Amino acid sequence: MGPGGIATIIASCALMVIAIAVAYVIIRLGRFIDEAKASLKTITDETAPLIDEVHTTVTLVNGPLKSINRITKNAEDLSDKVNEATTAFISKNGSAVKVAGALISAASKKKSRSKKKAE
Template sequence: MGPGGIATIIAASSLLVIAVAISYAVIRVGRFIDEAKASLKAVTDETTPLIEEVHTTVTLVNGPLQSFNRITKNVEDISEKVTNATSGFLDKSGPALKVAGALVSAAQLGKGRTKKKKKAE
């Protein structure tokens, strides 16, 4: 065997080592992909019921929120009607202002008399 035969054996054995290294890397990458696939399937299987529970919870919470929204809308309508009625009553009714003024005056006189009685005692 000459120098060319020895070089051929060395080249063939180095190609064998390279082929083994590449096949080892491919096998490792294949295992990694299989493991990632199994992990992804497990995560998907666990999150599907969780998403369904969240959907159910959100649906259950939305019901009371919608009724609360209707209640607040009704309260807003009522307070608006009371405001309009009060402002209309006070704007158009001069006697109402006179009666209110008389009531306030009577209340102030009553306070003044009770203070004088307390001072006298």
Template sequence: MVTGPGGVATIIAACSLLVIAIAISYAVIRIGRLVDEAKASLKTLTDEAAPLIHESTRTVELVNSPLESFARITKNVEDVTTKVADATTGFMDKSGPAVKVAGALISAAGMSKSRSKKKKKAE
């Protein structure tokens, strides 16, 4: 049997260590379950994200194809516009007097139209 105050203190210390050991064991088991759940969640997330990323990549590829065609068409229109502008500028530079004559003829035609309209109104 336990005799004296030292024996009682030893029993109390042993019981306290037992309670602490049980509490630590419980905490370790709970943390282990938490880690297992986190691992399962991460695996599920990874399994679901991989097809989503694949579909997103495929969608981007499908969108890029028409955009590339549009870029080629835009480039061709830009080239044609540049050529027309260069040709017009060249014609204007080389045919300055011809353009002036054409402008005078257009003005004369406009004046004859306005004269014929005035004659019709006067009648």
């Protein structure tokens, strides 16, 4: 066995070590991919019911919100009618409003006088 034979044995041993290292990495990578696949399946299986529950919750919340929307619409209509009635009354009965304002100011002055006398 000459120097070429020894070099061949060393090279083949080196290639065998490299092949074992590559095989180990490929096996570990395969296991990692299997674990990732299992984790993804678990996440997918748990997410679907969660999305259904969120949909149900949103549907249940929208029902009362529609009722609140109707109530606020009715309150808005009522306040519009009161505003229209008040505006119509003030525009038709300007003198009556002035008299009412005078009576209110007189009543408040009388209250303030009676408070000062009590002190």
